[in-house]
Amino acid sequence: MSIHRRNNIRVTGNASGRTVVLVHGFGCDQNMWRLVEPALAEENRVVLFDYVGAGGSDLSAWREERYSSLDGYARDVVEVCEELDLRDAVVVGHSVSAMTGVLARAMAPDRIGALVMVCPSPCYIDEEGYRGGFTAEDIDELLESLESNYLGWSAAMAPVIMGNPDRPRLGEELTNSFCATDPDIARVFARTTFLSDSRKDLGNVTVPTLVLDCEQDVIAPPEVGRYVHAAIPGSELVTLPATGHCPQLSAPEATAAAIRSFVSALGR
Amino acid sequence: MNRAGSGPDEPGAGVPGTHAAFSALLEDSAEELYESAPCGYLSTLLDGTIAKINATLLGWLGLSRADVVGRMRFSDLLTVGGKLYHETHFAPLLRIQGHLGGIALELKTATGSRLPVLLTSTLKKSHDGEPLLIRTTVFDATDRRAYEQELLRARRAAEEAHRQAEADRERLRETLQVLQRSLLPETLPDIPGVRAACHYHTASTMQLGGDFYDLFALDDTRTAFFLGDVCGKGPQAAALTSLTRYTLRTALLHDVDPVADLAVLNTALLDRYTGDDPRYCTAVVGVMDRVGDTLEVRLASGGHPPALVLRADGRVDTLATAGGMLVGAFPSARFAPAHTTLQPGDTLLLYTDGLTEARVGPHHEMYGDEALESFAAGLAPTAPHDLVDALKDLLRGFGDGLDDDTALLAIGLPARTDTGSRSAR
Structure with missing residues (x-):
């Protein structure tokens, strides 16, 4: 099984430009980037992929042990970079994948030369002196609701999961399919994401880093963006005039412009 | 309105x-x-x-x-x-x-x-x-959610039941394998100057079969063997197989006359299975006596398909044992004796009817005795392990047409140009 097929890698854009790897977060797949991809592709070579377990990846390659820690997701990023033999790529990670990018860079320093962290959160749970946006009880409730109510959670996806190739009509009716995730895989990803604490890894980042956050973000409050910016020496913070946790969808032009300006300042 | x-x-x-x-x-x-x-x-x-x-x-x-x-x-x-x-x-x-x-x-x-x-x-x-x-x-969606939760509970219960059933099934499969193996010799004994090979085809890993065979030395020159098929399948058949095997082994140690040994088995089965639950088997029992560089074989059959001998010169002999009756079915059963001499290069073949009753071809006809004889004639002369390998390929080729357990036991003497002794499974 090639990594290409396993991670559903897609490469577009300007082949002579600097390579930008777009990494989706929890909940969706590479489609998250579809509104910013055209703008980025003008100057840069753009690499898109799905984590194993998401989107068009090979679900049979998914292993709970591997994907129960962020390192497992970071290894996906590294293996995609290796597959394409990338050097000094810019890894753009959304949400939890902003941290995955940090871990991947530590694993493969030659391959990753800069990071863009879109709505990052190194830790979701509030602590003394740190505001992550959620209490431990909130996260417990989330995980509990995942455990006890997966039918409800997966209502948008269940038809795809239950659908079989013999009944393609089921899939056709369901336009929500590209963000469909197997409930078991989603549960593991959610647990890994929302219980993660990678704050100590931020200080190790030595490459140029852009932190992008939104004015209003239900998942990562403004304090988190500021925290990440302060913890990474020399990083740049851009707060987008956007709401929600997905500025690449709610404010694609501003998001793409911020990434382009950061990447072009890096040089080739 | x-x-x-x-x-x-x-x-x-x-x-x-x-x-x-x-x-x-x-x-x-x-x-x-x-x-x-x-x-x-x-x-x-x-x-x-x-x-x-x-x-x-x-x-x-x-x-x-x-x-x-x-x-x-x-x-x-x-x-x-x-x-x-x-x-x-x-x-x-x-x-x-x-x-x-x-x-x-x-x-x-x-x-x-x-x-x-x-x-x-x-x-x-x-x-x-x-x-x-x-x-x-x-x-x-209050009602729907309640309904979904019911479905979810039911689904979890079904998943758990399925997991349990799979685990039980696996345990049963393991148990059956161990039990099945216990009814057959672990390996064939190494008997100087004699070559032997065997094979057991299991039709279903979830069902105990009823075929059996054995080969063991009686003394320095004599070797006993038997092969048979008990009626039915499953645990009852396994119990019957066990009784049959140990009765025959004991009888052979006491009496080297195969007809007498089958009579002992007949009595034992009639004693054990009385009334509404008759249990019987078919079997070939034999004793081989080493005489010079030949084996004198005396055997007896109770309702079992005839043994074949693939001669060193390429002929195939059928050891006619017609008239031998089922063992364990009638108090006054008679069993049919036969005698042959195995020369160097000869191979004796015993088999159960899973082989000859396999369904073949587009019309699912029985493979049959004649086809087996022709198959053997095409191979003769051959050594026991080559014969068993060829028959294993034949069985594999039957595919779904082979729906019964099948036991094979081949015994022979090395050809004169061929020295040394070995046995193979």
Whole structure:
């Protein structure tokens, strides 16, 4: 099984430009980037992929042990970079994948030369002196609701999961399919994401880093963006005039412009 | 509605009072329809701020319009799990697709209780395609959620039962394998100057078969062997096989006359299985005596297919044992003796009827004794392990046509040019 097929890698854009790897977060797949991809592709070579377990990846390659820690997701990023033999790529990670990018860079320093962290959160749970946006009880409730109510959670996806190739009509009716995730895989990803604490890894980042956050973000409050910016020496913070946790969808032009300006300042 | 006497174009016409009712209905304003619809309506700005909400939904939430409009965002109505789902799935999908339906979420009401709902949202866009606002309809899904939870419970119970059944099945398979192996010799003994090979084909790993064989030295020059097939399958057959095997082994140690040994087995089976539950078997029992560089073979058959001898010169002999009766079925059963001499290069073949009764060809005919003889003739002369290998290939070729257990035992003497002794499974 090639990594290409396993991670559903897609490469577009300007082949002579600097390579930008777009990494989706929890909940969706590479489609998250579809509104910013055209703008980025003008100057840069753009690499898109799905984590194993998401989107068009090979679900049979998914292993709970591997994907129960962020390192497992970071290894996906590294293996995609290796597959394409990338050097000094810019890894753009959304949400939890902003941290995955940090871990991947530590694993493969030659391959990753800069990071863009879109709505990052190194830790979701509030602590003394740190505001992550959620209490431990909130996260417990989330995980509990995942455990006890997966039918409800997966209502948008269940038809795809239950659908079989013999009944393609089921899939056709369901336009929500590209963000469909197997409930078991989603549960593991959610647990890994929302219980993660990678704050100590931020200080190790030595490459140029852009932190992008939104004015209003239900998942990562403004304090988190500021925290990440302060913890990474020399990083740049851009707060987008956007709401929600997905500025690449709610404010694609501003998001793409911020990434382009950061990447072009890096040089080739 | 009483439509008697109404024309299709004039609802209520001709029935006093009905016309007035229709008029009242038609005067139902759009506003009234919106506010008191049987579902909730919600319009939000792109940042989630609630711009409009109907009375039905306010009633469900226990909130006043002043609490909500312009003050709350849609995600404020959601539980924490719902918020995360909204941010990671719902909002991105809506933005990409412009429409999203059938999403199950829970709303928080003013009293803190949770209201299970189904949401459908559309993105209203301007003429030039810019998204303007989000319209959402909200359906009370309390009953549906209760039903889903029932389904979920049932599904978990079914999954657990399935897991348990698979585990039980695996345990049973292992048990059966161990038991089946215990009914056959672990390996054939190494008997100087004699070559032997065997094979047991199991038709089903979930069912104990009823075929058996054995080969063991009686003393320096004599070797005993037998092969047979008990009636039935499963644990009863296994118990019968066990009794048969140990009875024959004991009998052979006491008496080297195969007819007498079958008679002992006949008595033992009749003693053990009485009344309504007769149990019987077919078997070939034999004793080989080393004389010079030949083997004198005396055997007896009780209702079993005839043994074949593949001669060193390429002929195939059938050791006729017609007239031998089933063992364990009749008190006065008679068994048919036969005698042959194995020369160097000769191979004796014993088999059960799984082989000859396999179904072959497009018409599922029985493979049959004649086909087996022809097959053997095509191989002769051959050594025991080569013969068994060829028969294993033949069995494999039967595919689904082979639906019974099959035992094979081949015994022979090395050809004169060929020295040394060996046995193979």
